Amino acid sequence: MRVTIRxxxxxxxxxxxxxxxxxxxxxxxSEDKRLLVLEAAKNLNYRPNPAARSLLNKSTGGxxxxxxxxxxxxxxxxxxxxDEAAQxxxxxxxxxxxxxxxxxxxxxxxxxxxxxDGLIIMAPELGAxxxxxxxxxxxxxxxxxTNIDQRPFDVINFDNFGGAHALTRHLLELGHHRIAHIxxxxxxxxxxxxxxxxxxxxxxxxIEDVVALxxxxxxxxxxxxxxxxxxxxMDPRPSAIMAANDYSAMGVLSALHEAGISVPKxxxxxGFDGLASGQFTVPPLTSVRVPVRELGSxxxxxxxxxxxxxxxxxxxxxxxxxxxxxxxxxxxxxxxHGRTPAFE
Amino acid sequence: MRVTIRxxxxxxxxxxxxxxxxxxxxxxxSEDKRLLVLEAAKNLNYRPNPAARSLLNKSTGGxxxxxxxxxxxxxxxxxxxxDEAAQxxxxxxxxxxxxxxxxxxxxxxxxxxxxxDGLIIMAPELGAxxxxxxxxxxxxxxxxxTNIDQRPFDVINFDNFGGAHALTRHLLELGHHRIAHIxxxxxxxxxxxxxxxxxxxxxxxxIEDVVALxxxxxxxxxxxxxxxxxxxxMDPRPSAIMAANDYSAMGVLSALHEAGISVPKxxxxxGFDGLASGQFTVPPLTSVRVPVRELGSxxxxxxxxxxxxxxxxxxxxxxxxxxxxxxxxxxxxxxxHGRTPAFE
DNA sequence: AGACTTCATGAAAAGGTTTTCAAAAAAATA
DNA sequence: TATTTTTTTGAAAACCTTTTCATGAAGTCT
Numbered sequence: 001m002r003v004t005i006r007x008x009x010x011x012x013x014x015x016x017x018x019x020x021x022x023x024x025x026x027x028x029x030s031e032d033k034r035l036l037v038l039e040a041a042k043n044l045n046y047r048p049n050p051a052a053r054s055l056l057n058k059s060t061g062g063x064x065x066x067x068x069x070x071x072x073x074x075x076x077x078x079x080x081x082x083d084e085a086a087q088x089x090x091x092x093x094x095x096x097x098x099x100x101x102x103x104x105x106x107x108x109x110x111x112x113x114x115x116x117d118g119l120i121i122m123a124p125e126l127g128a129x130x131x132x133x134x135x136x137x138x139x140x141x142x143x144x145x146t147n148i149d150q151r152p153f154d155v156i157n158f159d160n161f162g163g164a165h166a167l168t169r170h171l172l173e174l175g176h177h178r179i180a181h182i183x184x185x186x187x188x189x190x191x192x193x194x195x196x197x198x199x200x201x202x203x204x205x206x207i208e209d210v211v212a213l214x215x216x217x218x219x220x221x222x223x224x225x226x227x228x229x230x231x232x233x234m235d236p237r238p239s240a241i242m243a244a245n246d247y248s249a250m251g252v253l254s255a256l257h258e259a260g261i262s263v264p265k266x267x268x269x270x271g272f273d274g275l276a277s278g279q280f281t282v283p284p285l286t287s288v289r290v291p292v293r294e295l296g297s298x299x300x301x302x303x304x305x306x307x308x309x310x311x312x313x314x315x316x317x318x319x320x321x322x323x324x325x326x327x328x329x330x331x332x333x334x335x336x337h338g339r340t341p342a343f344e
Numbered sequence: 345m346r347v348t349i350r351x352x353x354x355x356x357x358x359x360x361x362x363x364x365x366x367x368x369x370x371x372x373x374s375e376d377k378r379l380l381v382l383e384a385a386k387n388l389n390y391r392p393n394p395a396a397r398s399l400l401n402k403s404t405g406g407x408x409x410x411x412x413x414x415x416x417x418x419x420x421x422x423x424x425x426x427d428e429a430a431q432x433x434x435x436x437x438x439x440x441x442x443x444x445x446x447x448x449x450x451x452x453x454x455x456x457x458x459x460x461d462g463l464i465i466m467a468p469e470l471g472a473x474x475x476x477x478x479x480x481x482x483x484x485x486x487x488x489x490t491n492i493d494q495r496p497f498d499v500i501n502f503d504n505f506g507g508a509h510a511l512t513r514h515l516l517e518l519g520h521h522r523i524a525h526i527x528x529x530x531x532x533x534x535x536x537x538x539x540x541x542x543x544x545x546x547x548x549x550x551i552e553d554v555v556a557l558x559x560x561x562x563x564x565x566x567x568x569x570x571x572x573x574x575x576x577x578m579d580p581r582p583s584a585i586m587a588a589n590d591y592s593a594m595g596v597l598s599a600l601h602e603a604g605i606s607v608p609k610x611x612x613x614x615g616f617d618g619l620a621s622g623q624f625t626v627p628p629l630t631s632v633r634v635p636v637r638e639l640g641s642x643x644x645x646x647x648x649x650x651x652x653x654x655x656x657x658x659x660x661x662x663x664x665x666x667x668x669x670x671x672x673x674x675x676x677x678x679x680x681h682g683r684t685p686a687f688e
Numbered sequence: 689a690g691a692c693t694t695c696a697t698g699a700a701a702a703g704g705t706t707t708t709c710a711a712a713a714a715a716a717t718a
Numbered sequence: 719t720a721t722t723t724t725t726t727t728g729a730a731a732a733c734c735t736t737t738t739c740a741t742g743a744a745g746t747c748t
Contacts, residue, residue, distance in 0.1 A: 691748090693746070694744080694745070696742095697741085698739105700739085705733090706731105709729090709730085712725100715722100717720105718720085
């Protein structure tokens with residue numbers, strides 16, 4: 001933090017206003033002074049102080065991203081989509097994690113406040129009552145993968161319900177009746193939607209007593225592994241397991257393998273998210289591809305449109321991105337001896 | 345950007361100095377005024393402007409992270425380690441990607457400049473000549489997974505050479521002689537080190553003509569897949585393939601599977617990085633675990649120590665984090681019918 | 689009680705930039 | 719040439735804090 005605009009002005013023998021004008025080319029300045037300034041700035045390695053600048057501008061050129069975790073394939077792809085879109089539009093990125101905790105969430109909000117021009121928030125665990133108590137910020141916010149109804153925010157989600165419904169139907173059509181379901185974190189809205197899709201499909205097939213088939217999980221391999229072991233102890237053993245996400249499903253595969261149970265011959269397994277690594281499990285995992293990368297880029301574009309005032313009096317967005325059923329060998333016995341799912 | 349410290353001062357009927365003192369509790373102020381200020385600030389929902397603050401302080405409370413990509417298991421875990429350590433120390437995080445491009449790298453450097461107190465840079469493709477031309481910043485920098493010699497920066501790397509050497513020896517000890525090697529990006533220093541380890545181990549075994557066994561890859565599944573197909577056309581076919589990272593190795597597995605070649609019976613396969621998803625490939629992938637999460641947290645801690653001036657006149661750090669050989673079924677035939685690698 | 693120290697408080701400067709406003713210089717018009 | 723218009727330039731205000739300095743009040747000591 002050394003060389004300032006004054007130094008450049010002095011070196012070029014002009015006023016600081018002129019330097020500012022040249023560097024932002026905001027006005028016409030005579031060619032000779034222009035060159036003088038440019039050279040002085042270069043020689044001194046002058047780099048404007050963004051703090052001073054944004055104090056006037058009231059804009060930082062940054063976007064804030066608040067999400068539960070930063071690692072894991074799901075969040076990582078999401079960030080990739082965000083990063084790409086942000087970079088293309090010359091915004092820098094500030095990133096914070098909540099770990100699904102209220103207090104970390106609030107702390108992150110506070111930290112982002114006024115350091116960025118807008119926020120993208122993914123907080124699936126955010127309930128209606130929490131939402132009401134969100135500290136109000138001055139920046140526009142786009143919520144993703146979050147159920148926020150009562151506030152005038154843009155919201156972009158996946159069609160979790162539809163995906164889970166289609167996936168459950170797929171299992172039913174394969175002839176499965178006793179389909180166990182490993183749920184996601186109890187307070188995560190996306191997980192709840194998936195469970196809702198499962199229940200609906202089951203109910204439509206006339207299978208009512210579904211609660212006994214549901215097991216609590218936590219979107220992690222560990223929880224999937226543990227739940228699978230409990231499922232294996234049920235007396236009429238379920239012939240299929242639908243996990244709320246791919247990580248849980250991988251834990252299930254691992255537990256079944258340890259127990260010497262063949263997939264999908266003895267038990268079919270399905271996940272949710274369509275992670276790339278699902279292609280490489282044994283057997284490759286049936287899942288529902290959610291366009292998580294696209295979610296990131298769409299959110300950025302929407303946010304930037306808001307920032308540019310293009311959407312000044314547009315109604316808040318409610319968008320559910322479509323999902324896609326990925327049928328692989330963990331459910332579809334016929335495919336077991338076929339080739340690996342397409343490798344692109 | 346509405347309510348300022350003036351408004352609070354006015355509401356509490358004190359001077360702005362007093363408000364500042366209360367909010368930062370930097371001096372003693374009488375209890376009655378203190379309460380008045382606190383209440384006014386709360387009522388008005390006052391949140392200090394970080395730009396104004398850092399203009400005085402010359403500190404932002406942020407760390408910048410510059411890395412090739414933000415998605416993918418490797419970078420994702422790295423970010424996880426960084427995030428955890430940064431959050432614990434109350435630093436926010438600014439993140440940029442270079443995509444291995446010089447110009448994006450420079451743009452990111454410029455964007456970070458003065459917006460953060462220090463930088464963590466991962467730029468494996470940065471050569472000696474590039475390093476010399478790094479735009480000089482005022483903030484301290486810790487380089488990770490980057491070969492920078494001639495500058496007084498802290499540098500933390502993995503023992504890529506040692507890991508590759510050990511992995512190659514493992515294959516040699518299994519009786520393989522014709523071990524093909526799929527290299528990483530030509531300009532990536534970490535990839536070069538891995539190739540060096542491979543060559544050294546081969547040479548030590550008296551295998552000299554190693555160049556014919558080397559194939560160019562790019563750290564991606566696609567490149568591994570393509571290279572494997574070329575390897576399969578060699579006349580005395582190699583009995584083992586050592587890829588420069590796990591993603592390439594997964595591409596290899598995929599190509600071998602398509603060609604109906606059994607792993608490890610016909611061809612043994614090994615990767616590098618020890619990604620979690622390597623547990624789930626068919627068969628599970630032998631690899632070298634690099635402590636990438638730890639790399640992130642170590643870098644943060646080192647950087648924060650520098651910021652606090654604790655290392656004022658300490659010599660720049662040169663640290664190679666130890667790596668660990670992970671032997672799984674893709675190389676070790678005996679394990680093929682054993683159980684899945686430990687699931688924790 | 690007087691001199692001196694401690695304490696709480698406010699005024700003002702500083703930090704680095706952008707931008708408004710006015711002045712000066714140059715060009716154009718009569 | 720005198721006057722008006724246009725163009726270029728610099729001075730200063732503004733942005734929002736923190737911090738130094740000075741002031742006045744309160745407390746302490748002989």
